[in-house]
Amino acid sequence: MVKNIIELENISKVYREKSGEVVQALQPANLTIEEGEFFTLLGPSGCGKTTALRLMAGFIQPSSGEIKIQGKSMNQVPPYRRPVNMVFQDYALFPHLNVEQNVAFGLKVKRVGKQEIDERVLKALEIVQLSGYEQRKPRQLSGGQKQRVALARALVNRPAVLLLDEPLGALDLKLRRAMQLELKTLQQKVGITFVYVTHDQEEALTMSDRIAVMNQGRILQVDSPMNIYEKPTTRFVADFVGETNFLTAKINQIVPGEVVKVAFGDKEVDVRHRTNGVHRGDTVTVAIRPEKLTLMPPNNQYEALPAVVSEVTFLGTDTRYIVDIPGGEKAAVRIQNTGFHRLPAYQVGDTVTLGYDKDDAQILSD
Amino acid sequence: MSTQNLTNTPAVHNRRGIKEQLTGIPRRRQLIALISPASLWLFFLLILPLATLVMLSFVKTAFGEGSTVLTLEHYRAFLQNTIYQRLLWRSLGIALLVTVLTLLFSYPVAYFMAYFAGERQNLLLTILIIPAWTSFLLRVLAWRLILGSNGLLNTFLMGIGIIQEPITGLFFSTPAVIITLVYIWIPFAVLPIYVSLQRIEGNLFEASADLGARPWQTFWKVIFPLSLPGILAAFLFVFIPTVGEYVTPALVGGPNGLMIGNIIWDQFSRGLDWPMGATLSLMMMLIVIVPLFLSSGLAERLGLTGGGDE
Structure with a gap:
């Protein structure tokens, strides 16, 4: 005990x-x-x-x-x-x-x-x-x-x-x-x-x-x-703990215990529902770590956020991208330089799809 | 690593060589030039007067024919004349008593100022030092007003009816000398103790309490040992000048309160026996040097000198 x-x-x-x-x-x-x-x-x-x-x-x-x-x-x-x-x-x-x-x-x-x-x-x-x-x-x-x-x-x-x-x-x-x-x-x-x-x-x-x-x-x-x-x-x-993207979004719909549908600009995506005290129509902050985001070629079958690459920095073990997302904000993406991700995978100006797991995004209460 | 060493050694060697070339002065002479101001200072202010004193103690008389005759008669006189020796021991005893009393009175004052005075520290420090700005003579004579037959103490005691007649033994006595000297020295003893107490890192008290030490244990095991350098400094500050003190005993000691300093002063002024005065001075110095050496050895053993905290 x-x-x-x-x-x-x-x-x-x-x-x-x-x-x-x-x-x-x-x-x-x-x-x-x-x-x-x-x-x-x-x-x-x-x-x-x-x-x-x-x-x-x-x-x-x-x-x-x-x-x-x-x-x-x-x-x-x-x-x-x-x-x-x-x-x-x-x-x-x-x-x-x-x-x-x-x-x-x-x-x-x-x-x-x-x-x-x-x-x-x-x-x-x-x-x-x-x-x-x-x-x-x-x-x-x-x-x-x-x-x-x-x-x-x-x-x-x-x-x-x-x-x-x-x-x-x-x-x-x-x-x-x-x-x-x-x-x-x-x-x-x-x-x-x-x-x-x-x-x-x-x-x-x-x-x-x-x-x-x-x-x-x-x-x-x-x-x-x-x-x-x-x-x-x-x-x-x-x-305070690690690096995080703080993205502003609007709550369109809440399915209790399941998902929250949030909108970045005119694009709607899902986030796992975990945070209490948020309501439909609220403007909230969605937090997601750069290494939890990934970049994919555009127009694939996944439902995700379209984005445009605006900055590429090679960091050795991984590459850091800054992308513009709908709604006018920027998000940092960190991708490990493994055999699956050869350089230069994307360049400045490329249109990409921003992918993530809905469990990795977090709606913050303040 | 090894390549670094190979290139480093000649570089260091070269640098020294270049320095010598630039100044054009050989290293030996540079060193002599560097130490000469200090040596001159030492020679004129320390060695010369001391040598004069030593020489004086070995001649028959300071002036006239006797000044060229070498003799040991003054040392013999010192050894044979028990009055000199008694006076010397007496002076040492008085000095020791004065020093111990001064430390006993000063430590609580320093302790209070260092830990409990808060923002008033500077004010208290000033108040403590102010008396030291007034004339030494004035401060000594002030005790006459307190301890004299018609002084404050007697008047007060008679006023409240404890005594009917003034106590005459208070003044012109050995206790009067001791009281006056303790009073004079307190500010000088408080300062080094205060500084050493203030230098103790605050977290040491916390560490001590944290390890289970009650406040009195913290005092004896942490605060007191760490303030020893200050106590030692205060001891020497007070003890050394007190042994040779002659003004205070002359003013408040009376015939029974004499110290060796008064006799030496007499040899040089009224007695006109400078060689005897020089001999007595040297004997006194010899005896004062002993605690000085003992204390520096003690400080080293306690690990109090050099290095500081780091």
Whole structure:
């Protein structure tokens, strides 16, 4: 049975600026995080994701609502008594302590026996592959090594939840990719719930079991990486995660549970009916990813949108086309350069048919 | 990689060669030219006065015939005369006590300013430094108004009826010297401690709390050790000038509050025994240098010097 390890109930955070201006860092939000999952808070800077994390850690107090960890209310519990540990963005290693002392810090303040401390520190350093670095001071370590020390320092306490605040933000791309995989593997190995904060959509998609996409203090969508990518419910989510065409269309007819017939200019096409709260006659946004579109020769037997190629860019593994569609908008199309699609398949000025699967298009509610 | 190395090495070699050709000055002489301002400064302001002092301590008298006679009699006098030694130890004791008291009073002030003063930090800093702008003498004499027989303290105590007659021992005593010096030094000790506290990254407190440390554990395990460089600096700032202090004891110490500085001052002025004064100065310096070396060794061992955070 799946257990909820963290529950945010109606939690919000309001800051009052010096000027008297009120900043709503986190709108009243509900969120449950399940035991053992890799949960990611994804969003641009200032979206409230770090605020949410700091509320869980207890560094700040909520303006309203309740935080529960393992079913217990944490509102009155100071950070040092919460069963969570944090990996900070810039590591926050103690500069006056060596690696071993840094990792042992949490156990020492909890007065764990010396022998047990030694064993657990040794094990933790082994897990993050830093055996032999015990005596080094933080300033003698590289960014990646500091990252591992920070991780070991948190994990050694065997927290119920590990909070990670953009832990890979300061590393270069190559190291970051390697650490992403390592973190994911580590999480599966130790079985601890990870709550991960990042603004990097690729990172979120790669590592997470579930993602909460946030913007302007709101949680917009909580879902699996695949659903976040394939079935974004808002324009922001579709735009923030990957590249998306946003096309304006008018709803001509709705067949509930089946299809929505939408019109681009004078051409009508089908989209799978998934979105509630839209009505016949509404002008809506249809979102579809460039790689979900394909180009076909004109006048074939398929019912699809006619289009004219206006731009062709060769990108190596694939080719990117910009086409004009009925209604006066432009759509980006990305086609892989496989044996079936030899170059140059289409050129600027060619009349083509824009094909897609009606399951891949998404009508957005806002 | 290997081809890069092959082309790189001669390039570096060449660059140095070109530089020498351009300036036309051999490297050795360049170096001498570069260090000469610093060496001149050192020579005239440090080595010359010190050498003069050392020479002075080995001659019979500073003036006249005796000035060419070399002797060890002043060192012998220092070793045989227990008054000098007692005074030296006494001065060290007073300096140590003053330093410790100053640090005890300064640390909470610095702590408050660094973490709780918020926007008033700059204002408080100014208030703290303002007294240091007024004359040293004035500040010392101000304590006469407080501790003297008709001073504020006695008047107050008599006013509320705790005592019937003024306490006379308050002024012209060793405690008066200590109180005055602690008061004088507090701003100078607060500053380095304040700076070292302010330099501690805020997320270290959070990391400490996150790892389960209660506030007092965070203080002793994180804040205090990281403020040690400031404490050490404050210690030296206060301790070293206090050992040789002579103005304050002369003004508020009375006959019982004398320190080694007063005796040295006497040798140079009233006693006109410059060689003895020089000997006492050197002995004092020797003893002050010891904690200086100890502390720099300590700082190194704690990993507090050099490198900074990165």
